Amino acid sequence: MESQNKYNFSRRNFLKTSVLASGGMLIGFNLLTACKPEAVMPVDIKSLNFNDFNAFIKISDEGYVTLFSPNPEIGQGVKTSMPMIIAEELDVAWSKVNVVQATLDTKNFQRQLAGGSQSISFGWDALRQTGATAKQMLVNAAAIKWNVDASTCKASKGIITNANGDQLGYGDVVKEAALLEVPENVKLKEAKDFTIIGQEIVNVDIDKIITGKPLFGLDYKAADMLYATVLRPPAFGQVLDSFDATEAKKVKGVIDVITIGGKVRDYINSGKNDWTFVMSETDKVVVVAKNTWAAIKGKKALSATWKQDSKLESTEDHDTILTKILEGNKFDVRREDGNIKKAFINADKVIEKTYHSPFLPHNCMEPMNFYANVSSEKVHLVGPVQTPEYAAKVVADMLNVDLDRVSVEMTRMGGGFGRRLYGDFVYEAAEISSAIKKPVKLISTREDDMTMGVYRPAIKYRIKAAIKDGKITGYHLKEAAINGNMYGLIPNFFPAGCIPNFKVETSNYKSNITTGAWRAPYTNFLAFAEQSFFDELALELNIDALQLRLDLLQNVKNTTDKRIEYSGKRMEDTIKLVKEKGNWGKVEKGVFQGFSAYYSHNTHVAEIAEIVLKEGFPIVKKVTVAVDCGVVINPTGARNQVEGGVIDGIGHAMYADFSFNKGKPKYKNFNTYRLIRMQETPKVAVHFVENNLSPTGLGEPGLPPAGGAVANAINIALGKRIYSQPFINEL
């Protein structure tokens, strides 16, 4: 098995074991060694000096294994797949494994976040080493008991067997094992010997989900907890002028009306906020009530006036500004190969196209909410957030308390899509609780959730290609985006390395509309733009669209360019798999195919979309997907991830519209903001490229190619090229 040891373990701080007072053995380990490992668990470990660890396994006297999983679950199945990896190497029966979401008493604890589809890739080596090391310790303990050589003992499904056929369960030797030295260089299993990895294992929370047990942030309750709703400025660029709470206070159940915002402002003025802190400096009016309904009604009964603080921007303004940027020459060069100027001068033909995407809200099914209890001794925060360690740090700074006193408890999340990387609602909850000195749950209505900010930014891409002697000789991509630009790795994604003269440049415009990561940031639209563009080039060159990609990839297969992020070979294999499984070019009459392929989050994906026309309108019937994500840990979970990403990609490409009029978001709820629903959902067939490489991300990479595949099919069916999302406005 190839193992990409990107994350080196220092054996000394990698793993530690101890006997638990309550019985059994506790193993603390560093799940992600890239982090500063300081965290505290809710088990009795203070005396054990276990502060160096960020994940824990408990093996009870009965042989039951509990894994305290520190990774937040937002629907990508890490809460199931991570324990599967440990259980595999530890060699216990899956039915004996129990997974508990870890509470984080945070201090410099990084990477306890679910974002960027990275959880599994970061954890792979650490999880396997941990499981294998623990198993070896148990075997060693049994060997000592039997007075035999450990190498003559075997362990499987939680039972250790020696050469005489004597058996001991893991639970029988935990106490002794915990006291042994941590062995080095344990042997990891061969992929062919995996018994848990690769099995279809259902979501560990399934029973709770189908019976309606409390799991999510909104379900969390604490004694004496109050509920709060927040009235924010209706438009970006406005701040609070005045408000009248007379009517709101008459609503039964409303306890108080206060304002917050000062603490956030102070924090911003202190300069400690970095780019991930996306909040405006306005005051906000907060209704505190005994229950949710009173809080919602109270907010409706408020009257407030707002004054303009900065420009009130409209979608038309953004359109003009981004177009102007594209036409100007103020760009940062992000990658440059060869001589792009020459390529265009010498070209037989130059093709240039511009693509446009709107802002998008995340619309997690569970609206943003958080519990905060700020008292003079401690700050307790509970809820769905993808960056607990960062949130704790900001709250500590904002409230001027020691970080040691801040604890964050994570709940299951009703969707993330990038929205819960930002803790704005956590800071609001903390500020409210600190003002009223009571435990409080901040609630957002859907209208709040959709209008309170942190959107995918609007972006325009202009792509230009030089064609000479039937070949693509030059490629020039310009990005004009709101508030930021593509992250550093993206310029080295496909087609970098495939075209000799190549340039990627970016520029942005700073808006007061808050923006942030949205499932597969940047690539969620960039892939559409580029993959539509290549489709157009293929027609121009009179080459099959799929073959064009394969031809281009030949140029990168033996590259010595270390910056190139993807593998030409793996991309080629992925495309060939989708070609076969999706019957490329072989469809019945009335069905139209479109192809797209993209690499992101370390995963190679290729898709073929099939559409039919119904009264002239395109209906997506089926999408065939090929994915190279290395070893597939949990095929059920993996397929679900990819399928969800593809449908999400199609839904947003087809329907999602969002715009601003003088700073005000145009849509507020699902009656006008259209999300894909059952009857619009295509069948999705997911196929995995089989290999033994380290597992890579799956939460995001299925999404980017989807829009392009559909747009390319629409072009075949209707002879209409789509350059903007949502498609529905173009049809």
Added chain:
Amino acid sequence: MLNYTLYINGKKRVVTADADTPLLWILRDELNLIGTKFGCGIAECGACTVHIDGVATRSCQMKVSFLDDVKITTIEGLSEDGKHPVQEAWKEIDVPQCGYCQAGQIMTASAFLAENKNPSKEEIREAMHGNICRCASYNRIEKAVKVAAEKMS
């Protein structure tokens, strides 16, 4: 504030509330039946679906004062042990992703199957169209409804 007597999951419950309080918030805040979820508050997403006299109903739009003499069933009361055929099918197919919408999906599906024992694929897709799943688990929902129908027949 008035007292209202509700019949929920086979039990009589008396709650004190404003007449316009939606059933959703009575369930979640007053009775601690948090399985019923809040998604939109305007009857557009289906996360809050419960059965009222067996009919799938959006509890976010159902005022507590309209609930005299009706039988309300929530996800917690759909079965005693989580073994309703729809719940079993959901588990078998491993439908949920984040899971947030699924109680509403299950309540919509179970009311639908009580009426239509042998639905076609199109009927399933139509019946479930009103429930949003932001994680897009739609194809598995369709499959699970089919499996549940088979279990029930």
